[in-house]
Every structure is written in structure tokens, then in C-alpha cells.
Amino acid sequence: MSVEASGATAAIHAAGPVREPGSRARRSTRFVLPIYTGMVIVYLMLPILVMILYGFNDSSPKRVSFTWEGFTTQWYVHLFAIPDLTTAIKNSLFIATVSTIIATILGTLMGLALVRYRYRGRQSTDFVLFMNIAAPEIVLGASLLSLFVTLGVPRGILTIVIAHVMFNIAYVAITVRARLSGFDRSVEEAAQDLGAGPFATFTRVTLPLIWPGVLAGALLAFALSIDDFIITNFNAGSVVTFPLWVYGAVKLGIPPQVFVMGTLIFMGGAVIAVVNVLAQRRKN
Amino acid sequence: MNAAVSRMDGSPPQAPKARAGRVLAPYLLTLPGGLWLLVFFLVPMLIMTSVSLQTGSLEEGFRLTWHFRTYLDVVSRYHAQFVRSLIYGSIASFATLVVSYPVAYWIAFRGGRHKTTYLLLLLLPFFVSFVIRTLAWEFILADDGILLGTLKHLHLIPQSFRLLATSTAVISGIAYNFLPFMALPLYVALEKIDRSVVEAARDLYANRSQVFWRVIFPLSIPGVFAGFLLTFVPAVGDYVNASILGGTNTVMIGNIIQLQFLQNFHYPVAAALSFILMAGLLIGIFAYARVLGARSIEEYV
8 A cells, every 4th residue: 555655646746746726616616526425315315215105105005006196104004914925024034033143143253263363274264255245146046046956955934044144144254353353352361360261251251342243243134134135036935035025026016015114124224223323423 | 374373372371271272262163154154155056066067857857967068058048148247237337436436535535523424324225125126216217107207298208218128227227226335345445545645645736636546546446446346246146127127138147047047947057157157257356356365355345
């Protein structure tokens, strides 16, 4: 970095002295970037607004129409009126919960090993995690299905959980590692010097210290699991999760409840994120 | 790299038992997750490769016959979809770079106390399911939808104008969905830049465009590469955008793999296609890692 930087500075030297940028030009362009940023954020929000809005559209219960038919809250009241959709959302919540718990435990242990020890195989572990994140989802899904097909494993909830844990371990491990990089080992050693066994040291000292990282990893894993479509689609068999149900309904027509559920999930996630940001700000 | 280094951690010579525990600890911690990844990530890659060389049918079963012809067949049948996926992925990634760079720059350099809030706003789309986000774009871009319906009503565009089922719709859907993957690494890279270097350039009479193009942009290159990788790879393998926003002329390789695997049950064909996709992207990722070091990309994941 320093080499690049000095190269850049040298290049500017070579360019010779240039006149000081006028302060008038500065004033007129000062608002360009903030306005542009605002526009990009509006663009990012656009589909979300559409989703929230069409959850209130008084259209046919079978299929949301593009045209606005008037305001209604009945889809919130009849949120669970479509049994298949309700089953799908229940499946999604169950799979996300179970796979998050498993992936968080396995990923946290891995993250701990990567931060705290230099050992043979550390680099290959690092590399496998990197590959797991970098590989396209469709290849992860297709290869796992190849395994299940070859072994004759019937696809269902179990295979979906296996798949979700598989793609979440790396995310948890990397999140935990990132939050742990400034970890002070001497605290643990102090606990051990004071007579705490390895288990007591872990539960009373290590775990409280790494807890924020573990929680962040778990939240990420839950979000990735509940939203996953491609890998799940390959390994679901006849089991339907929320994203799979929505995708299947695209050709037949989307009932308004889909947008209502999307809105509720969005609100839940947004509330957690905002609370998190506020908590961090208070700490600072 | 092993015992010697673990001593260098600063641990004093200990009883043999404790030292053995120290040496074993990282392996015990890595083992459960490592096994899971071995069995459900690495081994399946090999099995997929083996499936791609098998022949047979769903009813009679598949046997490994080292049938390399499948590869020639799929390349000659689906090269158009491969090329299209690469083109869509490149255009979409480049578009996200151009759109999100100024945003990342502004947040990193001018965000002030509210940086976290702005970043959170960039991430908000992730709280909506990927499929629903794409579906919402279908509502916006449909022939009589929110955008085109309104414009047609005002006679600003001809009645026959359409966006759905065109490559524009698919590429913009992909670009929308993966934009935060580009914006975040860019932000991280820009945020890391030492402000005194920028100051130094100003003191040496560089004007604003020189400061940007000769100091800031070169220093943000690792973020550009990481962002490009993180958007390009999922973009090339995606089939949700192509199937919801696209039509028969916008079929991507992901659509074919999905169709052959899940509907036609032509496992060897689908596995061969996946293998080619994976190998192609792997070579690209390795080239990246060689140029920049795997860690430098990982830092931004």
C-alpha cells in the first residue's frame, strides 16, 4: 500500500504544480454527491415500497393485479388464509432456526481456531471457507444434489437443513473471526491461573467476550437461510419453503398475502438492524 | 509452522499434557465444521464431476462410463447460454460498479457521524426475500405495470414498447439484486485510505480530479476487484432474474442447469454444465487470488 501511495504521490509531483481548485466550483458541486446517493437509496427502496403498497391493494384474493383497486387491510387479517403458503413459511422458520443453531456452533468453533491458533491446515481451512463463499450457489446446490442422488437419499427437510448449514458455516466463521481479531488471550490465561478449568474458562470468560460476534454470525445465518432460493430449490424434493412457494406462484399469480408476509419479514429484520445500530451508537 | 509457532505465542514451557492439549485444540475446534464442509461441500464437487461422466437414465440408473462426449455435446448445444450469462454478468457487474462507486465514496469520505445509518440503508433490500424483490421489479417493469403503464397512459412511449422478456430487464434485475455486494467492499476499501495521503496530494497542488484518479481510485482498486468478484459470480450463476423478468431469448446457463437437473432428470448433462461453470469461475477466482492474494479478497467478504 505504501509503495502504491508513494508511486501515486510521485506521479503527482511529475505533473507539476496545478492551480488551487476554485472554491466556487466546490460550492456548486457540493450537493451533487449527496443528492445522487439519495437517489440511489430511493432506487434501492423502490421494490420494497412496491411490495408494501401492493400488500394493501384491494385486488382479487387469488392474484394481485398491477392496477390499484383501492386500499384494504384485509390481507393482514387473512394472513394465514392460504394453507400451503402458511406451511411454507412454517417450514422456512423451522429450517432457518435449526440450521442457524448448528451452523453457529460449528462456525464459531472454527472461527475461534482460526483467530487463536497457528496450526498446520489453517491456510487450507481458510481457503475452503473462501471457496465456499466464492462458489456460485447453483454449483453448491447441484453438487449437493449429485451426492444425494448418488447415495439415494430422499430429499426433504433434512437435506435442506444440511444444505443451509453447509453454506452458513463459512459466513459464521468469518463473522466471528472478524469480531475476534483483537481478542486478548491474557484474560483467559488469568482465569486459568486462578484455577478455572477449560470448560469454566470457556463459559465464564471466552463466551461472554465473543458473544457479540456469535450473535452477528447467527443473525446473518438466519437471514441467509430464510431467504435462500437456489440451493434450496435443488435439495428440497417436494418440501416447499417460503421463497420456493413464491417462485412457484409467479406463473399462476401471486396472492396478496405474499407481499404482506414479505413486508412483515422486512419489518422484523429492519427493527433488529436499527436496534443494533442504536445500541452500537450508545456504546460509542 | 506448527509446534514451534505455537510456542512463539508467548506460552511458557508447560507440562506435556497441557502442551498436547494446546496443539490439539485448533484441530478439535475445526473438526466438526470441517467434516461438515468436507462431506457436504468438497466431496459433492467430486461426485458431481463423476456424475458428469456417467451415462444412463433415471429409470435404469446411471453408471460411470467416462463418457467425455457429454462435455462436447453440452458445449455445442449451450454455448450461446454460457456466453450470454458471461455477458449479462459482466454488464451487470460493471453497472453496479459505476452506480455504487460515487455512493461508497460519498459515505466513506463525507458520511460523517451517520456512516452506519447510510450503510444500513444500502443493506435494507437484503431484508426482503430475493424472489420477492425480483417479483416487485416485474410489477414495476410489466407492460401495463407501474412504470410503463403510466408512461403509456401519458403517451410518452408507444403502446407496443416493452421491457419484460428483454435482456435489459434481466440485466437490470441482476444489477439491482447484487448492488450491495459491490457497494460494501468499495466502501471498505475507500474507508481504509489514509487521509494524510489525500492531504499530501492536495498540498502538492493536485487538483480534485488528479487527487481522485491518481490517489484515491488506485488505492480503492482492491475493493473494486472484490466487489466485481462478489457480484459477477452470483450474477453468472443466477436464474431467478432470467426466469421472472426474462423470456425465451434471455435464457441463462443457470436456467438450463436447473431444467436438466430438476425437470428433465438429465443428471450427467446438468452436472457437466455445472462443472464447466465452476471450473471457469474457479480459474478466474484463482487468477484473482494470485494477483491480489486470497486474503485481500476475503477481507471484504
